[in-house]
Amino acid sequence: MRPTSRNIFIAPSVLCPEQLSIKLPRAVSVVKKILILTAGFGEGHNSAARGIRDALRQIAPDSAVESRDLFADAFGRLNEIARRAYLVGINRAPRAWSAIYSWIDQRPDFRRGMPWFSRVRQRLSEIIERDRPDVIVSVYPPYPHLLDELCGPANGSKPRRIVCVTDSITINSIWYRCSTDYFLLANEQTADVLARAGIDRALMRVFGFPVSPRFAEVPGQQIRPFGPPWRILQMINAGQSSASGISRWLARIPNTQLTVTVGRDEKVRRAVESIRDASAQKFTIIGWTPELPQLLASHHVLVSKAGGATVQEAIAAACPMIINQVVPGQEEGNAQLITQTNSGAVALKNDEVIATITRSFADGGKLLHEWSGNIAKISRPAASLDIAKFLVSL
Numbered sequence: 502m503r504p505t506s507r508n509i510f511i512a513p514s515v516l517c518p519e520q521l522s523i524k525l526p527r528a529v530s531v532v533k534k535i536l537i538l539t540a541g542f543g544e545g546h547n548s549a550a551r552g553i554r555d556a557l558r559q560i561a562p563d564s565a566v567e568s569r570d571l572f573a574d575a576f577g578r579l580n581e582i583a584r585r586a587y588l589v590g591i592n593r594a595p596r597a598w599s600a601i602y603s604w605i606d607q608r609p610d611f612r613r614g615m616p617w618f619s620r621v622r623q624r625l626s627e628i629i630e631r632d633r634p635d636v637i638v639s640v641y642p643p644y645p646h647l648l649d650e651l652c653g654p655a656n657g658s659k660p661r662r663i664v665c666v667t668d669s670i671t672i673n674s675i676w677y678r679c680s681t682d683y684f685l686l687a688n689e690q691t692a693d694v695l696a697r698a699g700i701d702r703a704l705m706r707v708f709g710f711p712v713s714p715r716f717a718e719v720p721g722q723q724i725r726p727f728g729p730p731w732r733i734l735q736m737i738n739a740g741q742s743s744a745s746g747i748s749r750w751l752a753r754i755p756n757t758q759l760t761v762t763v764g765r766d767e768k769v770r771r772a773v774e775s776i777r778d779a780s781a782q783k784f785t786i787i788g789w790t791p792e793l794p795q796l797l798a799s800h801h802v803l804v805s806k807a808g809g810a811t812v813q814e815a816i817a818a819a820c821p822m823i824i825n826q827v828v829p830g831q832e833e834g835n836a837q838l839i840t841q842t843n844s845g846a847v848a849l850k851n852d853e854v855i856a857t858i859t860r861s862f863a864d865g866g867k868l869l870h871e872w873s874g875n876i877a878k879i880s881r882p883a884a885s886l887d888i889a890k891f892l893v894s895l
Contacts, residue, residue, distance in 0.1 A: 533561065533893060536634040536660075537568040538625075540641040541584045543831070544738065545667040545809025549640040552711035553665065553892075556885035559714055561893045569628070571644075575620035591828045599829030606673045606830075611646050622647045629660065636892055638663045638685075645679035654680040661895050665711065665888070667809045670694055670834030682895075685711075685888060687813060688879065690838065708888050709881025710813035716794045716882035719818065725799050727870070730783070731862050734800035734820070735761045737769055738808055745772040747825060750851050751804065752780040754858060760785045760800065794818055794882075801869060802845070802861065804854060807832040812839060817882040821845045821861070821872035825854050844876035 535557060539550035550568045557566045573580045590598045605611075625647055628634075637660045639645050645664050648655075655662045665685040666676050672694050677684065684700065686692050687710040696702055725732060733751055751759050759782060763770045770786065777784040790796065797803065797818035805811050806826035812835040815822045822845035827836045839845045846861075848854040861869040881887075 533636060534565045534632060534634040535567070535636045535638065535892060536628065536632070537566070537638045538641060538644040539568060539570050540572045540643075541570060541580075542572075542587050542641070543667075543809065544811075545813075546641045548713075548810035548814075549665055549667050549711045552713050552885035553638060553640070553888055556711065556714045556889035557892065560886060560889040564893065565632075567632075571621045571624045571628075572641075575618075575624050592826075595829050602673060602830035605675055608675075611643070611675055611678060618643060618647060622650065626651055634660045636661045636663060636895060638665055638892065639681075640665045640667055642673070642675040642679075645681055646675075649680055655682050657682060663892070666691065667710070668831055668834055669809070669812075669838045671830060671832075671837070672698075672834065673831065674698070685891075687884075688838065690841070691834070706891065708891070709884030710809070710817070711885035711888050712810075712814050712817040712882065713794065714883070714885050715791075716814070716817040717886060719794045719798045719882065724795070725801055725820075727801075727866065727873075729756045729862070729866075731757045731802070731866070731869075732800040733757055733759050733858065734796065734803045735759065736803065736805040736811060737761065737763050737766070737773075738806055738811065745769055745776065747804065747851050747854060748773050749776045750855050751858075752776060752782055752784055754782075754855065754862075756862075758783040758785075760787060760796070762787045762790070762796070765789050801866070802858065802872075804858070807835040807839075807847075809835055812836075816844070816876055816880055817884070819873065819877040819880045821869060821876055823848055823854055823857055823861075825849060825851075842875055842879055844872055844879065 537550045537553055539546045541547060554566055554568045557564060637648065645662065648662055661682050663683050663685060664676065664681045666672060669687050669691050672691060677695055677698060677700050681704065684695065684705050686705055686707045689707055692705050692707050695705060735748060735751060737745065748761050761773050763773055763786060765788060770788065773786055777786060793814060797815060797820040800820060803815045803820050803822045804825055807824045812822065822839055824836050824839060824847045827833055827847065836847050840847055846857050848857045
């Protein structure tokens with residue numbers, strides 16, 4: 502069911518984002534039960550869930566906040582197999598995934614496929630009955646459709662239902678062909694897309710992407726020095742086993758310092774270590790780390806794929822980005838956001854990446870300086886905190 506303004510009641514106490522930043526204190530003594538629903542199919546969903554959860558615990562420490570992956574709960578090992586197959590598909594068979602993405606987007610009624618999710622629906626029903634949450638925040642698109650089945654159309658009654666859209670610009674219709682009290686969006690470009698699709702702007706709140714609240718703690722003055730040696734950060738995401746190939750090219754750029762994050766993938770770590778050992782440049786390898794805000798803020802440029810979380814974290818840290826992989830459909834809008842705001846570039850081949858980075862460092866970093874100024878204009882490092890204030894104010 503497509504939401505309309507008739508589906509909600511906007512209480513007089515609900516404040517706009519600008520008012521929230523001024524009127525509400527950093528921590529409020531509102532006791533609420535807030536349930537965040539996520540899934541492991543794409544790091545953007547889990548990143549958004551963590552950001553909102555951590556911000557709520559900071560803003561409203563007395564509230565009961567829980568983040569649940571009901572697909573993992575319901576399907577166990579089968580869900581992990583499906584998750585791994587998804588990662589393989591988007592990285593090794595992007596055209597096949599693009600066809601699936603388009604098929605989902607064109608479905609007139611997603612609830613016809615809901616029998617496949619009967620276990621998830623049952624778990625969700627049990628949680629609502631047992632815990633009676635005040636607010637349910639969905640950061641993964643099937644959940645609002647399950648809530649429509651369980652609770653009927655959203656109408657402002659308890660639990661208040663919120664959809665946090667983790668993509669930008671190219672938004673699959675599964676995100677908005679449901680009822681909700683509010684859509685939380687990362688940027689105005691995405692709000693325009695939903696408005697053209699017929700969604701009432703009264704249902705939309707543009708706070709930015711809910712990155713970790715630790716991004717808001719990074720000093721306002723960027724901690725990266727402007728000038729050589731240029732600091733390049735390469736982030737290798739889960740499932741990108743072949744991404745270490747570009748590391749060899751990046752390590753050859755003169756007058757630079759390279760940092761490569763490899764997560765928990767030991768195979769990728771070993772491949773990158775062999776490249777580092779043969780490099781004459783300063784070269785650092787980092788595994789999984791909670792210090793991503795500082796890492797992004799201390800580098801001049803990021804090289805990575807156009808994942809929802811990756812792009813939004815780069816924006817939050819005002820770190821220009823060169824995108825070297827775009828998953829068709831869901832990541833195209835993320836890449837468009839970077840290019841449309843002139844906050845970086847898309848370069849899908851290794852030689853194009855090197856040429857683009859070299860060009861950005863030329864003339865004392867003239868192009869890099871331009872990118873840095875533009876990305877700083879769209880940066881919202883405190884988005885998760887503003888979202889948390891909004892949720893407790895409902």
